[in-house]
Amino acid sequence: MSRPQTQIERILSRHSTESPGAPVEPEDFVQVEVDRLVLLDMAATHPEFLAHLPHRVHRPERVAWVFDHLVPPPTVELASGLVKLRELATQWGITNVVDIGRGGISHPVMAERGWVRPGEILANTDSHTCAAGALGCAGRGVGMLEVMSILCTGRTWYRVGETVRCSLTGRLPAGVAGKDVFLSLAGAHGAIPSRNIEFAGDGVAALPIPTRQAIATMCAEISAEFALFPPDDRALDYVRARIPAGEPLEPARADPEAQYAEEWTVDLNRVEPLVALPNRVARNVRPVSEMTSVPITRAVVGSCANGTIEDLEAVAEVLNGRHVHREVVFTVTPNTSEVMAEAARRGLVDRLLTAGALVTNPTCGACFGGHMGVLGDGEVCVTSTTRNFQGRMGSPHAKIYLASSATVAASAVTGHLTDPRALLRGEDPP
Amino acid sequence: MKLVGRAWVFEDDINTDLLYPAACFRVPPSERPRLTMSANRPGWSAEVRPGDLVIAGTNFGTGSSRPAADNLKGLGVAGVLADSINGLFFRNAINTGLPVLEAPGVRAFVREGATVEVDLDTGSIRSEGRELQGRPLPPFLSRILADGGLLPRLRKEGYID
Numbered sequence: 208m209s210r211p212q213t214q215i216e217r218i219l220s221r222h223s224t225e226s227p228g229a230p231v232e233p234e235d236f237v238q239v240e241v242d243r244l245v246l247l248d249m250a251a252t253h254p255e256f257l258a259h260l261p262h263r264v265h266r267p268e269r270v271a272w273v274f275d276h277l278v279p280p281p282t283v284e285l286a287s288g289l290v291k292l293r294e295l296a297t298q299w300g301i302t303n304v305v306d307i308g309r310g311g312i313s314h315p316v317m318a319e320r321g322w323v324r325p326g327e328i329l330a331n332t333d334s335h336t337c338a339a340g341a342l343g344c345a346g347r348g349v350g351m352l353e354v355m356s357i358l359c360t361g362r363t364w365y366r367v368g369e370t371v372r373c374s375l376t377g378r379l380p381a382g383v384a385g386k387d388v389f390l391s392l393a394g395a396h397g398a399i400p401s402r403n404i405e406f407a408g409d410g411v412a413a414l415p416i417p418t419r420q421a422i423a424t425m426c427a428e429i430s431a432e433f434a435l436f437p438p439d440d441r442a443l444d445y446v447r448a449r450i451p452a453g454e455p456l457e458p459a460r461a462d463p464e465a466q467y468a469e470e471w472t473v474d475l476n477r478v479e480p481l482v483a484l485p486n487r488v489a490r491n492v493r494p495v496s497e498m499t500s501v502p503i504t505r506a507v508v509g510s511c512a513n514g515t516i517e518d519l520e521a522v523a524e525v526l527n528g529r530h531v532h533r534e535v536v537f538t539v540t541p542n543t544s545e546v547m548a549e550a551a552r553r554g555l556v557d558r559l560l561t562a563g564a565l566v567t568n569p570t571c572g573a574c575f576g577g578h579m580g581v582l583g584d585g586e587v588c589v590t591s592t593t594r595n596f597q598g599r600m601g602s603p604h605a606k607i608y609l610a611s612s613a614t615v616a617a618s619a620v621t622g623h624l625t626d627p628r629a630l631l632r633g634e635d636p637p
Numbered sequence: 638m639k640l641v642g643r644a645w646v647f648e649d650d651i652n653t654d655l656l657y658p659a660a661c662f663r664v665p666p667s668e669r670p671r672l673t674m675s676a677n678r679p680g681w682s683a684e685v686r687p688g689d690l691v692i693a694g695t696n697f698g699t700g701s702s703r704p705a706a707d708n709l710k711g712l713g714v715a716g717v718l719a720d721s722i723n724g725l726f727f728r729n730a731i732n733t734g735l736p737v738l739e740a741p742g743v744r745a746f747v748r749e750g751a752t753v754e755v756d757l758d759t760g761s762i763r764s765e766g767r768e769l770q771g772r773p774l775p776p777f778l779s780r781i782l783a784d785g786g787l788l789p790r791l792r793k794e795g796y797i798d
Contacts, residue, residue: 236775253704254666259788259797282663334653334701334725348702350729352787359796364777366724398650398696400721401739430699430723487650489696575701576659596654596700603658603676 211462213370215403215433218345218459222328224362233468235367241357243322245313245331246301248274251288253351264299265361271303271322272296273313278570281578311543311569314338314346314424314511318416319545321449325438325458330357334427335511335593341419342446343438343458348427368432369468370403371396375410377476382628384521384611385414385421386513386591388473390481393429394492396471400430405461410475411436416445417515424512428488428593437461480626482589483609486597495614495626503587506537506619507600508612509567510574510592514542518591518612519550523558525616525627531563532622537615538580540567564619576600582607589618638757638782640736642690642715644764645681646749647674651693653700653726657708670711687713690753694719694744698726706730706737716755718743718762718771731778734786738762740771757782 210230212220220231222239231237250256264270272292280286289307296304310316314335317323325343329336332354339346349363357363373392379385404426411419419436426434436442438458446456480495508514508522519541531537539559541547547569550556559566565580572579574592581601582588588600588607591614595607608624617627655677661669671682691709697719698705706729709717716736720743730737736757740746743762746769747753754763760773774782784790791797 236777252662255704255788259792261791261796262798332702348725350702350704350725350732352704352732353728355797356732356787356791359791359794368724398699398721400696400699400723401727428699430696432724487652489650489699576654577662581659594652594654594700596652598658598676599654601659 211464211466213465213467214343214405214435214437214459214461215345215370216367217461218326218328219365219367221459231367233367233369236364237367238362238364239328241330241361241363242269242327243329244270244354244357245317245329246270246272246354247313247332248277248289248292249332250351251277251285251292256351256355257291260295261355261359264301264358267300270301270358271305271317272301273305273310273316274307275312276571276575276577278307278568278572309544311546312511312514312571315420315515315542318342318420319449319543321446324446325442325456330354330363335424337426337431337434338420338424338511340423340433340435341416342442343435345433345435347433366401368401368403370405371399371469371471372467373404373406373471373473374408375406375473375475376408377410377474378413379475379478382613382631383478383480384613385418386425386611387478387481388475389422389425390483390492390609391473391478392471393483393488394481394490398430398489401432402468403433403435404431406436412439412441415517416441417517420515421512425593480611480614480628482614482624483595485595485606485608488595488609495610495624498624501587501608501624502622503535503589503618503624505582505586505588506535506615507573507580507588507590507592508615509538509540509542510571511542512593513591513612514540514546514569516546516549519546519555521613522616523555525613525630526558526562526620529562529620531619535619535622537564537619538567538573539564540573541569543569573600589615589624591615638736638779640690640716640755640757642688642753643686644690644692644747644749644751644753645685646744646747647691647693649694650696650699653698653703653705656698656705657703661708670708673708673712682712685712685714688715689713690715691717692719692743692747692753693717695721696723697721698723702729704729704733706733706735710735718755720744731781732787734782736782738771738774740769743769743771
């Protein structure tokens with residue numbers, strides 16, 4: 208009998224160019240066909256790309272070009288770079304260009320558009336491509352040189368890593384989010400470079416897709432190779448609603464006897480609001496309730512991980528008529544135009560503006576320290592974006608605390624790190 | 638492929654924002670390497686010499702897809718040896734022609750300033766009369782390194798000029 212496969216092993220095995228369908232195991236290196244490729248506007252900042260343009264593109268219909276980091280372009284040079292990229296897309300026959308104002312951050316926007324499909328392999332030059340795992344798609348961030356190679360050949364390679372199975376049980380309590388689930392894992396287990404993580408257990412079914420996306424996206428911060436949720440009915444329904452009727456899906460599931468390197472469990476009922484302290488995520492996490500003496504000057508909600516409609520709802524619920532603290536600047540960045548439009552329809556944008564928050568267009572801007580609200584010297588920021596590294600969001604002399612959008616909103620109201628549950632219960636902020 | 642160089646030793650979790658700060662996106666490519674690790678080890682980029690080796694703890698290169706390996710290469714760093722390496726950094730390093738090797742225990746094994754010899758194909762690391770075994774690179778990755786990275790490979794295969 209052949210070796211039982213984990214979910215990621217099955218996907219890699221099916222995509223092998225040398226022996227498709229043959230079982231793979233940890234330490235194998237597998238050459239694979241890539242199903243879909245996403246280029247970003249950041250290509251404009253890569254001289255090695257612009258100086259060595261591919262003569263032609265392999266399957267341009269399977270390539271998308273998403274503008275998300277430099278949106279809207281903050282400098283003349285970058286704006287000119289985007290002009291060049293649009294010309295290249297036309298020249299190469301890439302029609303799937305997600306331009307400024309018509310999309311948003313690549314991971315959520317490609318999911319919205321049915322480009323993230325269970326059982327497929329997706330490559331993208333952004334490290335948070337593991338977000339695709341929320342829908343059972345093997346997404347992995349790759350570098351610009353590798354993207355050039357995939358553009359030319361349609362192929363790449365992966366090292367098959369050992370896999371951790373993370374069983375989720377129970378249900379998340381009010382005021383606790385996917386971000387907190389991730390932080391509980393990062394705090395307890397630390398980083399897992401060269402390993403994968405597959406989520407399982409009876410707690411998965413009740414998790415909405417944005418919650419799964421937040422968890423899968425953040426697994427980049429524990430250096431997971433791939434982070435996969437099972438392609439259950441909720442995931443398949445999400446995808447089917449976004450692709451042409453009748454297009455086949457080939458979801459991959461783990462064999463029941465598949466072998467895992469480690470088993471983790473999370474009782475969702477017992478997860479509480481958590482915060483990663485500045486400079487690193489792995490093994491650097493505390494309950495928010497123990498950190499309330501930390502004053503903040505900046506609060507940020509957004510990013511591929513946490514700029515979803517679920518996040519904006521959570522923020523509005525916590526604010527509930529309260530105002531942003533007078534010494535805090537609170538920025539909220541929906542992660543796609545669809546999310547922003549829906550937030551406007553639900554009246555969330557109005558509630559945020561009334562509270563004194565700044566609502567920006569969808570962009571990766573502040574999360575990667577590029578523009579649209581970078582941090583100054585001495586600032587202390589609590590953010591639901593993706594990273595708390597020194598200098599990540601601007602000044603190396605600023606401090607970044609990573610938390611859920613609800614925790615960020617509660618902290619924006621009080622002016623210091625705050626567990627959102629008291630505010631949600633209607634109690635006065637401390 | 639074999640390397641011999643002077644060691645610089647770094648801690649766990651050296652991330653891409655330290656290796657390639659956001660300020661790199663705002664300056665010409667030739668000015669980017671000098672910003673390497675300016676936040677966590679100011680002045681280092683002026684001290685490191687071509688041929689030196691970077692030794693680090695676990696989870697080296699965690700973070701984004703930005704070309705962090707290019708900054709080390711731009712400073713003349715000959716290779717990176719770490720207890721464990723983020724997969725994306727590992728790919729980016731091989732693809733830009735910067736040798737990398739995972740060797741659990743290497744950070745404690747190497748003294749800063751010591752001479753270190755590495756055989757990438759066998760995974761053997763020697764320093765001060767002792768030997769440590771790392772995870773050797775598979776032949777197809779060694780070939781990419783031997784070609785000088787993916788650009789020369791793609792040029793050789795006729796995909797780019």
